[in-house]
Amino acid sequence: METEIPALLRARELIAPERFTFHSARMRMKHVTKEELAAMDADSDRCALELSDARVDVMGYACLVAIMSMGHGYHRASADRLGGVAAQNGASAPVVTSAGALVDGIRAIGARRVAVVTPYMMPLTQMVVDYIRHEGIEVGDFRALEIPDNLAVAAHDPMALPGIVSGMVTDDVDAIVLSACVQMPSLAAVALVEALTRKPVLTAAIATTWAMLRALNLPTRVPGGGTLLSGAY
Structure with a gap:
């Protein structure tokens, strides 16, 4: 999340007028196990609250497997909940998940x-x-x-x-x-x-960048971003 998504946004800046800042709040996880992923996901509300203090325009939940290990369809529940956390802090923002x-x-x-x-x-x-x-x-x-x-x-x-x-x-x-x-x-x-x-x-990473740009109502053309970021979708 902290390497390829900013790289894609920088690449987009070469062909489009918009400029981006990137902010992150980290959920701890050292070993990719179901138990650590569940503990990590439980920390996501804190991260959403911290990011909403910066009045960001869109939030992205990076860990795909943390979402998918929590049960089918969980990306919808997670995005709704985290969006609610931001709204309660007076800083509503769309939330996308990599999943x-x-x-x-x-x-x-x-x-x-x-x-x-x-x-x-x-x-x-x-x-x-x-x-x-x-x-x-x-x-x-x-x-x-x-x-x-x-x-x-x-x-x-x-x-x-x-x-x-x-x-x-x-x-x-x-x-x-x-x-x-x-x-x-x-x-x-x-x-x-x-x-x-x-x-x-x-x-x-490509899909998350695409979803963020869509949430911002921006064109989805990013050089080097493959088919999904060709601008056609």
């Missing part, structure tokens, strides 16, 4: 079946796959990189992703989710994977 943004982004490009790469352990990856399927989107092949340490997820080389995708079945999908996690870097590989597979490629 909801990914689902909405897949739908926006008209994809019905996707291939998915995650950094999570297999049980959490299965939760993510089931969550996406519950939203009416088919998931074909998927890969769990099984990286338990959160800092190691952030240190994963994005240029390893094209090789990972080349070992997956992608000819039967409409799009590829290159990183179902805003923590795992992937932006540098998006254009290459789109060229190699000839499929639309999106990521949690």
Whole structure:
């Protein structure tokens, strides 16, 4: 969240007049386990309250798997609750979640079946796959990189992703989710994977940026942001 979304917003500033400031409030989490994710999510109200003090124009909940591990459809309840926290502080702002943004982004490009790469352990990856399927989107092949340490997820080389995708079945999908996690870097590989597979490629960070721009009623064209941020959606 704190690397690729600001990078995308900076890229947009090269072609559009709007300028952005980026503010963050952190929920603690060291190991990507269901227990730590639940504790992390419980901290989200505090973060929303802190950010609303800055009178931000939009808030984004970054951790996709924290949302998806809380049960099907939880991104809607989370966004409503956090929006309420901001409103009670006299600073109403739209709230988007990376989980909801990914689902909405897949739908926006008209994809019905996707291939998915995650950094999570297999049980959490299965939760993510089931969550996406519950939203009416088919998931074909998927890969769990099984990286338990959160800092190691952030240190994963994005240029390893094209090789990972080349070992997956992608000819039967409409799009590829290159990183179902805003923590795992992937932006540098998006254009290459789109060229190699000839499929639309999106990521949690790309989808969250797209959802934020839509919430701000701004055009969604961002150089280097792949199909979803081409400006067509």
